Amino acid sequence: xxxxxxxxxxxxxxxxxxxxxxxxxxxxxxxxxxxxxxxxxxxxxxxxxxxxxxxxxxxxxxxxxxxxxxxxxxxxxxxxxxxxxxxxxxxxxxxxxxxxxxxxxxxxxxxxxxxxxxxxxxxxxxxxxxxxxxxxxxxxxxxxxxxxxxxxxxxxxxxxxxxxxxxxxxxxxxxxxxxxxxxxxxxxxxxxxxxxxxxxxxxxxxxxxxxxxxxxxxxxxxxxxxxxxxxxxxxxxxxxxxxxxxxxxxxxxxxxxxxxxxxxxxxxxxxxxxxxxxxxxxxxxxxxxxxxxxxxxxxxxxxxxxxxxxxxxxxxxxxxxxxxxxxxxxxxxxxxxxxxxxxxxxxxxxxxxxxxxxxxxxxxxxxxxxxxxxxxxxxxxxxxxxxxxxxxxxxxxxxxxxxxxxxxxxxxxxxxxxxxxxxxxxxxxxxxxxxxxxxxxxxxxxxxxxxxxxxxxxxxxxxxxxxxxxxxxxxxxxxxxxxxxxxxxxxxxxxxxxxxxxxxxxxxxxxxxxxxxxxxxxxxxxxxxxxxxxxxxxxxxxxxxxxxxxxxxxxxxxxxxxxxxxxxxxxxxxxxxxxxxxxxxxxxxxxxxxxxx
Amino acid sequence: xxxxxxxxxxxxxxxxxxxxxxxxxxxxxxxxxxxxxxxxxxxxxxxxxxxxxxxxxxxxxxxxxxxxxxxxxxxxxxxxxxxxxxxxxxxxxxxxxxxxxxxxxxxxxxxxxxxxxxxxxxxxxxxxxxxxxxxxxxxxxxxxxxxxxxxxxxxxxxxxxxxxxxxxxxxxxxxxxxxxxxxxxxxxxxxxxxxxxxxxxxxxxxxxxxxxxxxxxxxxxxxxxxxxxxxxxxxxxxxxxxxxxxxxxxxxx
Numbered sequence: 001x002x003x004x005x006x007x008x009x010x011x012x013x014x015x016x017x018x019x020x021x022x023x024x025x026x027x028x029x030x031x032x033x034x035x036x037x038x039x040x041x042x043x044x045x046x047x048x049x050x051x052x053x054x055x056x057x058x059x060x061x062x063x064x065x066x067x068x069x070x071x072x073x074x075x076x077x078x079x080x081x082x083x084x085x086x087x088x089x090x091x092x093x094x095x096x097x098x099x100x101x102x103x104x105x106x107x108x109x110x111x112x113x114x115x116x117x118x119x120x121x122x123x124x125x126x127x128x129x130x131x132x133x134x135x136x137x138x139x140x141x142x143x144x145x146x147x148x149x150x151x152x153x154x155x156x157x158x159x160x161x162x163x164x165x166x167x168x169x170x171x172x173x174x175x176x177x178x179x180x181x182x183x184x185x186x187x188x189x190x191x192x193x194x195x196x197x198x199x200x201x202x203x204x205x206x207x208x209x210x211x212x213x214x215x216x217x218x219x220x221x222x223x224x225x226x227x228x229x230x231x232x233x234x235x236x237x238x239x240x241x242x243x244x245x246x247x248x249x250x251x252x253x254x255x256x257x258x259x260x261x262x263x264x265x266x267x268x269x270x271x272x273x274x275x276x277x278x279x280x281x282x283x284x285x286x287x288x289x290x291x292x293x294x295x296x297x298x299x300x301x302x303x304x305x306x307x308x309x310x311x312x313x314x315x316x317x318x319x320x321x322x323x324x325x326x327x328x329x330x331x332x333x334x335x336x337x338x339x340x341x342x343x344x345x346x347x348x349x350x351x352x353x354x355x356x357x358x359x360x361x362x363x364x365x366x367x368x369x370x371x372x373x374x375x376x377x378x379x380x381x382x383x384x385x386x387x388x389x390x391x392x393x394x395x396x397x398x399x400x401x402x403x404x405x406x407x408x409x410x411x412x413x414x415x416x417x418x419x420x421x422x423x424x425x426x427x428x429x430x431x432x433x434x435x436x437x438x439x440x441x442x443x444x445x446x447x448x449x450x451x452x453x454x455x456x457x458x459x460x461x462x463x464x465x466x467x468x469x470x471x472x473x474x475x476x477x478x479x480x481x482x483x484x485x486x487x488x489x490x491x492x493x494x495x496x497x498x499x500x501x502x503x504x505x506x507x508x509x510x511x512x513x514x515x516x517x518x519x520x521x522x523x524x525x526x527x528x529x530x531x532x533x534x535x536x537x538x539x540x541x542x543x544x545x546x547x548x549x550x551x552x553x554x555x556x557x558x559x560x561x562x563x564x565x566x567x568x569x570x571x572x573x574x575x576x577x578x579x580x581x582x583x584x585x586x587x588x589x590x591x592x593x594x595x596x597x
Numbered sequence: 598x599x600x601x602x603x604x605x606x607x608x609x610x611x612x613x614x615x616x617x618x619x620x621x622x623x624x625x626x627x628x629x630x631x632x633x634x635x636x637x638x639x640x641x642x643x644x645x646x647x648x649x650x651x652x653x654x655x656x657x658x659x660x661x662x663x664x665x666x667x668x669x670x671x672x673x674x675x676x677x678x679x680x681x682x683x684x685x686x687x688x689x690x691x692x693x694x695x696x697x698x699x700x701x702x703x704x705x706x707x708x709x710x711x712x713x714x715x716x717x718x719x720x721x722x723x724x725x726x727x728x729x730x731x732x733x734x735x736x737x738x739x740x741x742x743x744x745x746x747x748x749x750x751x752x753x754x755x756x757x758x759x760x761x762x763x764x765x766x767x768x769x770x771x772x773x774x775x776x777x778x779x780x781x782x783x784x785x786x787x788x789x790x791x792x793x794x795x796x797x798x799x800x801x802x803x804x805x806x807x808x809x810x811x812x813x814x815x816x817x818x819x820x821x822x823x824x825x826x827x828x829x830x831x832x833x834x835x836x837x838x839x840x841x842x843x844x845x846x847x848x849x850x
Binding site: 195199207210211236237241243247255260265281288372374409427435440 | 838
């Protein structure tokens with residue numbers, strides 16, 4: 001358990017206003033000086049079904065959605081039935097008195113408050129969602145939340161709908177508080193100042209792109225990446241960013257590469273099915289040496305799968321994106337703060353090394369919110385665009401950097417000779433650096449060696465040189481990327497290995513293992529997947545048994561580690577049901593696995 | 598229009614080799630995606646002059662979706678499609694514009710699909726400059742392409758471009774028997790209804806007349822002219838990091 005933690009879960013059907021009410025509570029905690037983790041669990045429906053919003057607040061950083069619940073706000077019967085059994089001692093369930101409170105499986109020392117939420121709401125307006133505002137009032141009483149902060153939140157939510165609607169909601173809210181007045185609060189969370197920004201993973205990625213000078217974003221709406229599109233469509237244009245929803249992911253990827261060719265820092269975003277469509281074009285970016293960033297926010301597959309659930313199952317697809325060998329980078333940030341920096345890093349690598357960079361997110365990372373510290377972020381970001389050819393480099397009769405006379409006004413865009421394999425790029429519109437980029441194999445000038453030169457002795461040399469030039473860039477990238485670090489004492493009996501968004505919940509699970517079960521573990525977590533620090537990984541793992549935790553059925557990351565290091569995991573913990581790892585639950589699983597080693 | 602200000606974007610196919618024959622910037626992309634790549638090139642730097650090129654297989658088969666959306670999007674660029682009603686680079690299969698009955702390597706018993714009608718499609722999708730030329734009339738074709746380059750918006754110039762190696766049906770002689778000039782017919786290119794009739798009725802029947810010339814032109818606003826981002830920056834030229842990251846974060850407080 002975290003310092004002064006509380007877990008609130010609002011639940012109902014799609015269309016019941018679950019997310020609005022939940023977000024209001026989450027923001028209130030964040031504005032009151034608490035650290036917050038908020039996760040929205042929803043379904044691929046627009047109305048009906050079962051959706052819930054989980055808020056975990058504490059006096060220290062909240063790394064996951066935790067285990068158990070302290071307060072359930074049930075807007076329908078199904079929520080009350082499903083989530084009441086998870087409420088911890090001292091907690092409560094709020095539901096409308098018209099539902100069936102007697103039919104619930106209530107744990108010991110948990111109160112069920114059946115209140116006239118709908119009736120009170122109707123007093124002010126005959127709209128079903130008034131019940132939510134009343135419930136918010138009652139919940140705020142049980143959590144000792146600051147009234148002014150909450151009412152400001154209501155003003156933000158309803159202000160745009162006119163004074164009358166706002167006033168009715170404020171009255172309903174206050175009546176809701178009165179309904180729970182006589183109840184002992186679960187705990188008290190008054191406003192202690194020090195508001196923090198509450199940032200969605202997708203928004204962190206979007207902000208990172210803007211901060212890094214990305215000024216072209218294309219996407220096709222797809223859960224869970226659409227949030228990046230929505231954020232940038234709103235905030236992008238005033239920063240000079242063109243945001244384009246295209247007709248399909250084929251167009252998205254190809255437009256993004258076109259924009260990169262023109263010299264813009266360009267990015268696109270999608271999920272597994274959309275990425276599959278982008279695959280062919282990614283190879284073109286690698287072959288033509290054009291930088292671009294692709295955000296793949298993974299969701300539960302295969303195929304259409306579970307669109308609103310999380311998984312890490314597209315790793316193989318990212319490795320396999322496009323035919324043949326070409327340089328590409330895969331980064332997998334661990335949380336929203338890391339995602340901001342990873343996006344900036346992705347653009348730097350894409351621009352300087354002229355290659356496609358895949359940013360691996362997943363439903364969980366993209367769609368949950370965390371409070372961040374403003375001071376964790378720079379106010380201004382300086383960027384490095386890498387080697388760009390000066391105008392007039394390739395004028396007929398001049399001598400190029402390799403000592404050759406320039407003919408036909410062609411610029412040697414794919415010039416050999418640099419240690420890191422990077423040849424200066426030419427920005428279209430620049431005089432004297434004209435060239436043709438191509439998806440066919442080419443020589444230093446971009447002339448194809450696939451047509452009438454193919455197979456000729458000199459062409460074999462050229463082909464090999466260009467392949468080695470391109471692939472050699474990855475060695476240079478690896479040298480620049482920070483090596484992975486072992487977390488923990490360094491001498492525990494077992495190492496827990498993972499990648500991407502599982503870092504924080506694994507870290508919390510290790511804390512539970514240590515504090516509650518007396519088991520010490522170390523953690524080796526990977527953010528840089530391709531290129532991979534295989535040597536560092538081998539050294540850090542040594543000959544200790546390691547357990548791979550990942551959200552895949554087939555152990556995609558485990559197999560990758562074995563392929564790169566030659567080391568086999570002693571065991572693994574996998575889930576592929578689409579739900580989140582929880583720290584206590586994961587600790588129990590790890591304990592069992594460790595005992596069996 | 599200086600060569601270094603021009604980008605020629607092509608797909609894959611014999612006609613997609615064109616960028617390599619010119620002295621401007623070029624991008625020889627992947628099959629069917631030229632219109633999409635070109636859109637990205639132009640939107641990232643609207644100061645560039647963008648020309649898109651490719652064949653009927655590339656542009657009207659795998660690339661059909663991007664072509665239609667380019668017509669409705671009206672980004673200022675010129676698309677010249679060299680339509681030879683066959684897949685030449687892969688040595689002679691049927692194409693989306695092959696006539697019914699055409700015997701090819703993939704349809705030895707004769708193609709039994711109705712051929713697509715590119716100018717009709719362009720018109721229906723809202724293209725603001727719809728033309729068709731013939732490589733056997735280079736002067737006329739040149740005028741149509743020039744008109745497209747000068748036109749502010751998406752210009753489509755479908756071009757009958759016989760493949761002398763792999764298409765023994767739609768030859769120069771075959772075309773010369775059927776070509777008629779819209780100008781000679783007194784066609785008014787501002788009349789969309791008349792253009793639709795001319796475009797739609799002249800296809801399918803191998804013995805029908807085939808009109809060439811400018812079917813239709815209008816001056817509706819380009820996509821770029823309505824893009825708010827350009828008031829602040831040119832995405833490709835004004836690349837710099839943000840200097841007010843905290844203001845973005847504060848909006849989420």
